[in-house]
Amino acid sequence: MVKGPGLYSDIGKKARDLLYKDYQTDHKFSVTTYTSNGVAITSTGVKKGELFLADVSTKLKNKNITTDLKVDTSSNLLTTVTVDEPAPGLKTIFSFIVPDQRSGKLELQYQHEYSGISTSIGLTANPIVNFSGVVGNNVLSLGTDLSFDTATGNFNKCNAGFSFTHADLIASLNLNDKGDTLSASYYHIVSPLTNTAVGAELSHSFSNNENSLTIGTQHALDPLTTVKARVNNYGRTSALIQHEWSPKSLFTISGEVDTRAIEKSAKIGLALALKP
Numbered sequence: 001m002v003k004g005p006g007l008y009s010d011i012g013k014k015a016r017d018l019l020y021k022d023y024q025t026d027h028k029f030s031v032t033t034y035t036s037n038g039v040a041i042t043s044t045g046v047k048k049g050e051l052f053l054a055d056v057s058t059k060l061k062n063k064n065i066t067t068d069l070k071v072d073t074s075s076n077l078l079t080t081v082t083v084d085e086p087a088p089g090l091k092t093i094f095s096f097i098v099p100d101q102r103s104g105k106l107e108l109q110y111q112h113e114y115s116g117i118s119t120s121i122g123l124t125a126n127p128i129v130n131f132s133g134v135v136g137n138n139v140l141s142l143g144t145d146l147s148f149d150t151a152t153g154n155f156n157k158c159n160a161g162f163s164f165t166h167a168d169l170i171a172s173l174n175l176n177d178k179g180d181t182l183s184a185s186y187y188h189i190v191s192p193l194t195n196t197a198v199g200a201e202l203s204h205s206f207s208n209n210e211n212s213l214t215i216g217t218q219h220a221l222d223p224l225t226t227v228k229a230r231v232n233n234y235g236r237t238s239a240l241i242q243h244e245w246s247p248k249s250l251f252t253i254s255g256e257v258d259t260r261a262i263e264k265s266a267k268i269g270l271a272l273a274l275k276p
Contacts, residue, residue: 005141007109007116008132011161012172015185018199019216019230023238023254024269032275076100096123113137126151139165168192180207195220235260240269248275 030044040059045052057070068080077098084091089111097103104123110116116134121127127150134143140163147157158179163172168189175182183203190196196219203212216230229239240254252271258264 003138004111004113005116005134005136005138005143005163006111007118008134008143008145008161009118010116011134011141011143011163012170012174012183012185012201014170014187015172015199015201018187018197018218018228019201019214022228022240022242022252022271023230023256024252024271025254025256025267026269028269028271030273032273034276093120116143128156130157136163141165177205181205195226234258249273 027047028044029046030042032040032042034040038061042057042059043054044057045054047053053073055070055072057068060067064084064086066082066084068078068082070078072078078095079098080093080095082091082093086092091109093107093109095103095105095107102122102124105120106123107118107120109118114135114137118130118132120130122129129148129150130146131148132143132145134141136142142163143161145157145159145161146155148154149156155178159174159176161172161174163170170187172185173183174185181203183201185199185201187199188197190198196217198215198217200213200215204210212233214230214232216228218226218228220226224244225241226243227239227241229237231237236256236258238254238256240252242250242252244250250271250273252269254269254271255266256269257266
């Protein structure tokens, strides 16, 4: 894949991953096995309070074509077929859910040295059309993200974003919710040797004149163990520790406490992912 500005979803992604990825208050367990012909089978269970959800997924790769099948506890079958680089820089994704006859979607992604485009259309009589595009390079990029409902003739989504990337920092600015929310994020690598980084996200809502601020950090205790922590202006403080006890197998424990209601019990989340 060519190196360029990436896709619109990449704007601010480093900061989002630092601040939100792997934090959870649920209990999650997943096991992946491989058959003799290379098919990956993953079983996942998630306990959310008193509710338990589970699914089984399979992944088959044949040259540049990947087929994913997932069945969940609601008897839904999600099928995704991805064709990677049928032409240089191009990726096509076809997905649908059985029995939902209106779930079919075709997506095209194209990445160039100075641009990245993603567009999708629902396979219905009155589809929703999504388009996002980014222009620039691996230092500066500017993009937009649109969603148009052909049934109503209205834009469901109209966002814009800007990103600046330096050797050890990434700054981004996003205008979301049709211009109602302005968000700025910052990601800075403090020490590459210990994977130490800090990040922050500040958002302002024009409609209700409210601000939200989240600050976080991460640090590798050793090559296999990472700790993360974050706090926001609402007094919610979270921390996690993640250990890779064998290649691709991760154990994560995370917790969250509301410092404005310290009498309430802390929320604890566990995640175990086993891969051979």
